[in-house]
Amino acid sequence: MKPIAFGSALVAAFVSGCTAIPVAAPPQPSAETQHSPSPKLIVAIAVDQFSADLFDEYRESFSGGLARLANGVAFHNGYQSHSITETCLGHSTILSGMHPAHTGIVGNIWFQPSSARGRQPIYCAEDESKLPTTYDPANYVVSPVHLKVPVLGELLKAVSPASQSVAVAGKDRAAVMMGGHTPDVRWYYRTRGTSGKFESDLAGAVATPAVEAINRRIAREIGSEQAPAMQIPADCERRNVPIAVDGGRVVGTGRFAHAPSEKEYHASPALDRDTVDLATALVDERQLGRDSAPDVLAVSLSATDYVGHRYGTEGLEMCIQMHELDQQLARLFGALDSRGIDYAVVLTADHGGTDIPERLRLAGNIEAEREPETLDSKTIGDRIAEQLHLSKNPLVGDGDVYVMPVLDAATRARVIDATVAAYRAFPEVAAVYTKAQLGAVAVPSGDPTRFTLEQRARASFDAERSGDVIVQLKRWVTPIAHPDDYYAATHGSPWDNDRRVPVLFWRRGIEPQSREEPVDTVDIMPTLAAMLGLPLGDRQIDGRCLQAVAGSACSAR
Numbered sequence: 295m296k297p298i299a300f301g302s303a304l305v306a307a308f309v310s311g312c313t314a315i316p317v318a319a320p321p322q323p324s325a326e327t328q329h330s331p332s333p334k335l336i337v338a339i340a341v342d343q344f345s346a347d348l349f350d351e352y353r354e355s356f357s358g359g360l361a362r363l364a365n366g367v368a369f370h371n372g373y374q375s376h377s378i379t380e381t382c383l384g385h386s387t388i389l390s391g392m393h394p395a396h397t398g399i400v401g402n403i404w405f406q407p408s409s410a411r412g413r414q415p416i417y418c419a420e421d422e423s424k425l426p427t428t429y430d431p432a433n434y435v436v437s438p439v440h441l442k443v444p445v446l447g448e449l450l451k452a453v454s455p456a457s458q459s460v461a462v463a464g465k466d467r468a469a470v471m472m473g474g475h476t477p478d479v480r481w482y483y484r485t486r487g488t489s490g491k492f493e494s495d496l497a498g499a500v501a502t503p504a505v506e507a508i509n510r511r512i513a514r515e516i517g518s519e520q521a522p523a524m525q526i527p528a529d530c531e532r533r534n535v536p537i538a539v540d541g542g543r544v545v546g547t548g549r550f551a552h553a554p555s556e557k558e559y560h561a562s563p564a565l566d567r568d569t570v571d572l573a574t575a576l577v578d579e580r581q582l583g584r585d586s587a588p589d590v591l592a593v594s595l596s597a598t599d600y601v602g603h604r605y606g607t608e609g610l611e612m613c614i615q616m617h618e619l620d621q622q623l624a625r626l627f628g629a630l631d632s633r634g635i636d637y638a639v640v641l642t643a644d645h646g647g648t649d650i651p652e653r654l655r656l657a658g659n660i661e662a663e664r665e666p667e668t669l670d671s672k673t674i675g676d677r678i679a680e681q682l683h684l685s686k687n688p689l690v691g692d693g694d695v696y697v698m699p700v701l702d703a704a705t706r707a708r709v710i711d712a713t714v715a716a717y718r719a720f721p722e723v724a725a726v727y728t729k730a731q732l733g734a735v736a737v738p739s740g741d742p743t744r745f746t747l748e749q750r751a752r753a754s755f756d757a758e759r760s761g762d763v764i765v766q767l768k769r770w771v772t773p774i775a776h777p778d779d780y781y782a783a784t785h786g787s788p789w790d791n792d793r794r795v796p797v798l799f800w801r802r803g804i805e806p807q808s809r810e811e812p813v814d815t816v817d818i819m820p821t822l823a824a825m826l827g828l829p830l831g832d833r834q835i836d837g838r839c840l841q842a843v844a845g846s847a848c849s850a851r
């Protein structure tokens with residue numbers, strides 16, 4: 295292992311007024327410019343479902359942590375540039391620098407119909423060899439085994455053994471995809487039936503007093519305490535408008551005054567509060583950012599996503615959540631400031647989000663609708679089985695549709711043709727691709743605003759794991775035919791409401807830049823690597839180093 299010279303990075307954006315702690319044996323800066331040494335701690339934050347639309351809408355009302363980040367190098371046209379804009383894929387791009395086509399993470403779930411799982415899904419962050427025949431949401435075994443590429447923390451540790459990589463998240467898949475294969479610490483909130491707590495799957499992980507205290511508080515909130523209604527911030531008043539979603543449930547006026555239950559807990563700002571508390575405790579327990587070997591702290595905050603799914607993105611609930619998120623981030627940064635740590639932050643999202651179609655329509659968007667209930671592989675596959683005289687529905691999955699493996703080649707080809715035709719017949723469908731078709735397309739690169747729908751689909755396609763038929767819906771079609779008491783709005787489309795996310799960099803002394811040009815979330819990792827002076831050598835990375843952030847350090851790789 296070759297030691298690398300930390301502190302040699304030339305970080306152009308970070309020169310003015312930087313109060314960095316000097317490193318142990320700083321190399322001489324180049325003659326042309328005096329630059330600050332590289333940061334001692336990278337804080338990489340993903341806010342689940344934090345669309346660029348939300349960031350733009352609330353930008354002027356932030357006063358805490360998000361106001362600080364908006365005054366760093368702020369790209370509001372960032373892109374999770376692929377098609378299947380879901381949590382696991384999005385988190386897999388951020389610290390790997392790679393599109394899902396290369397991370398291998400093509401969905402939150404996918405199917406391998408020829409495996410022992412058959413018609414049951416494989417979860418992106420599980421090791422299904424531990425539960426071969428059953429997908430069990432309460433008991434799957436968490437693992438990074440499906441992630442095909444390394445992330446920043448593990449590349450850093452490979453050349454700097456004293457560096458630490460810590461991941462903490464509101465969801466296990468977020469912690470797994472950002473922490474990669476060799477984190478020192480990985481904690482995440484996990485629902486277990488009607489309860490939930492922060493857990494770790496790493497061998498030897500012990501719940502410290504801080505973890506235990508947070509879990510005791512969660513148990514109290516889930517088990518017994520009625521949460522009081524939260525205050526309505528002044529600028530949220532205009533959003534306090536009741537609206538009935540299809541099925542009758544009223545949203546838009548919620549203040550998280552919930553009866554005790556696990557669902558109510560995790561779909562509230564309390565989940566982010568607890569995740570931030572745990573992240574802060576880990577900074578102290580692990581002494582992150584305190585010595586000359588830089589560390590990586592990956593944090594994923596999940597409450598925004600749960601609030602968006604449950605209440606939509608434009609009501610009082612999301613407004614309160616935005617204010618709370620801003621304040622939780624202020625607490626996190628304040629804690630790092632008070633410890634004198636020289637840290638750099640990047641904040642982005644795993645995907646954007648789309649409001650409930652009922653409220654979109656009231657706002658004048660007449661294209662907003664819910665998908666018809668017949669637009670699913672159960673209905674379509676049953677019909678194809680009848681047409682082709684098959685004994686069983688030959689399809690499984692939605693969006694990515696898989697053909698069951700029991701068929702002979704000729705029948706299989708007929709099923710694929712019939713499936714493509716059946717999906718194309720729906721007016722709600724924008725495009726349908728076959729596995730063979732996408733496999734022949736090159737993984738796109740460059741300006742994500744110029745990717746065609748087919749290129750977006752290719753960016754999240756993996757020949758081993760993707761469906762035999764891949765379906766994209768038209769913009770503003772919500773793939774929830776009938777909302778229930780929890781799930782009303784979603785994301786996942788190839789359209790910019792779900793693809794466009796903020797990408798915000800901050801470090802003390804950074805010169806504010808509000809940037810308009812499009813960037814990709816795969817650009818984050820090579821940019822952070824440049825800031826750390828971590829050489830990537832001839833490693834293939836889908837993203838590019840962002841000069842506006844890392845300056846001449848970008849060319850040092």
Ligand code: ZN
Pocket residue numbers: 342343380381382599644645
């Ligand atoms: Zn998500």
